Amino acid sequence: GAVVSQHPSRVICKSGTSVKIECRSLDFQATTMFWYRQFPKKSLMLMATSNEGSKATYEQGVEKDKFLINHASLTLSTLTVTSAHPEDSSFYICSARGYGYADEQFFGPGTRLTVL
């Protein structure tokens, strides 16, 4: 099956710093990648959708200048949380769709971000 990885799995940073999270499709080409945020005891909230080589499409209420998304290749998308604050602490999950996989998304294992 299709595998998606995320790095790092866990990160702790100081308030005001920026953090980059990587999402990679390991054995398929991801035409589209998605970034979700999951609050404790809550469902997944789609933050943005990115297609390789084009700008990400952000969901309403998500600050695009704060959550920078880059989808530079068919196997890599990055989410950078800029000037992180404690309220940005959350579990961030990426997923990817690829050729031949119809409407199925494959999810990464998630990244736990803690901002002190």
Add this chain to the structure above:
Amino acid sequence: AQSVTQPDIHITVSEGASLELRCNYSYGATPYLFWYVQSPGQGLQLLLKYFSGDTLVQGIKGFEAEFKRSQSSFNLRKPSVHWSDAAEYFCAVVPNSGGYQKVTFGTGTKLQVIP
């Protein structure tokens, strides 16, 4: 707008007992339907999916789900629960209307398994 409802926030079952997790959707046409499982601190793992055809779908780990168009439901079942099944379960839908459509997740059901 489409929506997914998982009426049970938390369910507790005894190991070896049967399990049914409810999922109802609201959408004009039959969407694609999915069940995912999430263990604590982990990403989502696909259990099973329904696109079309046979309304009883078999998945991994002994799970199955039945699509009932008349009830707009896609309930997840397992005949005998194992302690390792304790996790959070999410139902999800994608409109079956061509092109990419956003996934809508239910709010999740947390399953606790007691000895």
